[in-house]
Amino acid sequence: MAVAGQGDRALEWISRALLMEPDDARVQYNAACVYALLGQDEIAIDLLGKTLPIGHGDMRAWAQHDTALDSLRSHPRFQALLESTEGD
Numbered sequence: 168m169a170v171a172g173q174g175d176r177a178l179e180w181i182s183r184a185l186l187m188e189p190d191d192a193r194v195q196y197n198a199a200c201v202y203a204l205l206g207q208d209e210i211a212i213d214l215l216g217k218t219l220p221i222g223h224g225d226m227r228a229w230a231q232h233d234t235a236l237d238s239l240r241s242h243p244r245f246q247a248l249l250e251s252t253e254g255d
Contacts, residue, residue: 174205192222200235211236212244219252227252 181198188194195218202211215236219227230236231249239245 177201177205192218192226196222196226196229200233203236203238206238208239208242209244211239212242212248215239215245216248219248 178201181201184194185198195214199211199214199218202208202214215230219230227249236245
């Protein structure tokens with residue numbers, strides 16, 4: 168939805184998912200992807216900051232290579248987050 172020009176609808180759905188499963192690392196990760204795709208980088212990084220430290224070990228690898236997060240690659244906070252979770 169986010170990449171199909173339905174940003175408002177994507178935000179509505181992701182808000183619902185976060186309300187239903189606020190502590191689920193996978194939901195938070197996917198929400199971060201939606202926010203990144205919609206150019207809301209700070210919100211995306213905030214969510215990843217909650218998710219990566221508690222997520223499964225492969226979640227950091229996903230974040231490193233997930234094309235949905237490409238807009239964050241050069242962001243200093245994103246880079247610092249990846250560095251801080253290295254080895255987790």
